[in-house]
Amino acid sequence: MAKLYFRYGAMNSGKSTALLQAAYNYEERGQRVLLAKPAIDTKGASQIESRLGMTREVDFLIAAGESARDLFRAEREKARQDGSDIACLLVDEAQFLEPEQIDDLFRIAVEDEIPVLAYGIRNDFLTHAFPGSGRLLAIAHTLEELKTICRCGRKAVFNGRRVGDRFVFDGDQVAIDGEAVTYESLCGHCYLEESGGRLS
């Protein structure tokens, strides 16, 4: 039975690198994969960017309100017309998908029998689950944590948002990593220290 996997980690835990490696592993065996990501992530637009410098174009973007399953099926149909099939669907930045789109991924795994590897961040800068992550934590068959280390050496589980050198604890849930806003993965201890004890 094909499964829906959620491989989650804090910022900078190498999720995109792991995704590109997983795609490569399939392709090395002569299998075909599809790569997708939500259209909301403007960073890199339609590319998956690894911090190690590798980039790769996605096969399709999933916009708000769209059926991830319909998009997947259209791409799969193209592969079939070429006489091949899809061995796996890999989704980057899955935290930004809508809960219904996560349900689509579940159906792709269970009903279309294609494994789906979803990569993403578990919680936002205020420690709340993103909509897509909350749904993935609830229904994915397999949860796998990609670990990264806080500045103090403990395992990082939170994503502190910084504007300049200051950590901020107000603002929209989504503010893409860039010049104005950056993120630092923090352990619980350091998060509480920076937030003055505030957890949400």
Ligand SMILES: [Zn+2]
């Ligand atoms: Zn720490």
